[in-house]
Amino acid sequence: MLVFVGAIILGLWAWFAYQRQQRAERVAHLKGKIAQRKNEQAELLEWARAEAEKIPSQRRKEIGAMDFNQLIAALQSGDVTSLEAVTTYIGLSLAAHEKTNCVTMYIKESVKHARALDGRRKSGESLPPLFGLPVSIKESIGVTGTDKTWGYAGSIHFPSTRDAPTVEMLKQLGAVPFVKTNVPLSLLSYTCGNEIYGWTENPHKKGRTPGGSTGGEAALIAAGGSLLGIGSDVGGSIRMPAHYAGIAGVKPSSMRLSLLRIDDGYHGPKRGGGYPLIEANEGPMAASMETCAEILKQFWASSLVSDVDPYKPPVGWNAAQFEEGRKYRIGYYTTDGWFDPTPGCVRVVEEARHILQMQGHTLVPFSLPDVPEMIRVYVATLTVDGGVSLMGSIEEDLPPAIFLSALRPLRVPILVQRSMAYVASALGYWRVAKFMRSMTKSSVELRRDYASIQLYRARVVEEMRKANIDMLLCPAQVMPAPPHEAPLHLSAGCSYTAIYNLLDFGAGVCRVGTWNAQDEAKLECYPTSDPWYTMAKKFSKDSVGLPLGVQVAAPPFKEEAVMRVLIDLERNVPKA
């Protein structure tokens, strides 16, 4: 018996020693890949600096001073060549990167691409509508020849062999992808950092996140390094960064714009997406909602979307919905009953309501039903397998320590989490308890939750129809741009955007104002009834001057109406 026990102990010791050895070798391998990538990035930054200097700085200043419409017109007329535009934005993005650490890699091919476009002009060809426009792309989106690591060191040096559908469409429209931008590890967070490329700063305040997961894009655009970016969104990754960085962003419903996760890199089914029913999809980000609308108008002006992704219905641009002067009935709310926003985030919704009423729209109070339960369902169906794949992908890589601590609760056995939920409830932490009941432990539960999403979608659109409401106005987030670590403690703070991923509504965010001294003072009365509110209060302090956005959302195929309302709003708010 003793020999048997000894053999077991020895076997276990050998197994753990082997595991430790394997992990040490993997860590060394990943650290080597990161070091190699950092060198490659440094070389590309030097390349960018040299490229930018090929255009006289005065000429770059002239081109950089043009807004989106002016640059498009100058490119069409030939006053600006594609090469000049791309080179100018290589320079401007470099300056933005030095301020915010927002760029992951430059796309060297963009210079050759711009030259080829200029050659087409000389040949007298007719020019596509976005001829020569430099565009920035979120790192996780496929651009031929570039990595899409999602912040995973294990995914370095698996370059895409083809463009993602939205990139393909941009190129067909004449645009030139020239740079890729930073993301948080795994994309499932609204901060913006990883061990490969580091942490991206909010250009409005160092030490604050630009949001995520399309945070690099938001920082780059807000810092003037790009006129147009493409991001992706499954819980608010276009809209929360737009709010934090004071820019505009649109997440169309998943049926209008593609996100064929092309698994030609490391990811494959192991990592890429896999959130059925709650589809991630791509969308535009820019300094203004008008630019976002112009891009989607070009995407939807023909059958381009369904040509590049047959799974998308051929739904064209709806000019009537977008018509200037069109008035809508808009439901509004300032709390979703799950996470009360901090004062400034409430105030800008009230201000937006007033502005839109002055514009002739009808604003009526509206409450989204049952948000707390639907956020539990959202988390359950987003993580799908109880968080096993998410945890496995992160733990086998080289995550920043704070990501591991954020994931630690998911390591607790689900039955233990659910038992602890009773304790959390008894302490009055009903929201924490709800989260503790979110991880799925079986396909039986998952089916039930998928069914509840379908029933919820029908219920919400029915209630909107009964109230004769076209769309909804609400906060974009619960706080202004917080410190980098905040989102990893407050995943629950994504409820204002995530609910519209669950509903698969089209939704957009534009900047309405900034956090002011009154908001700071009112923060004293913000609740501290559970750890999440206490943290949201702490993370929102000292935010005077930070941008604040609002969100507008509507059922699928009404994205044009959403953008019309957001443009009516954007045109009537005080400029930053």
Ligand SMILES: CCCCCCCC/C=C\CCCCCCCC(=O)NCC(=O)O
């Ligand atoms: C990575 C560690 C975080 C812990 C995750 C806990 C379980 C996740 C539950 C809710 C988090 C939802 C956050 C959503 C943020 C935005 C995600 C997004 O839109 N990503 C874009 C994309 O995937 O393309």
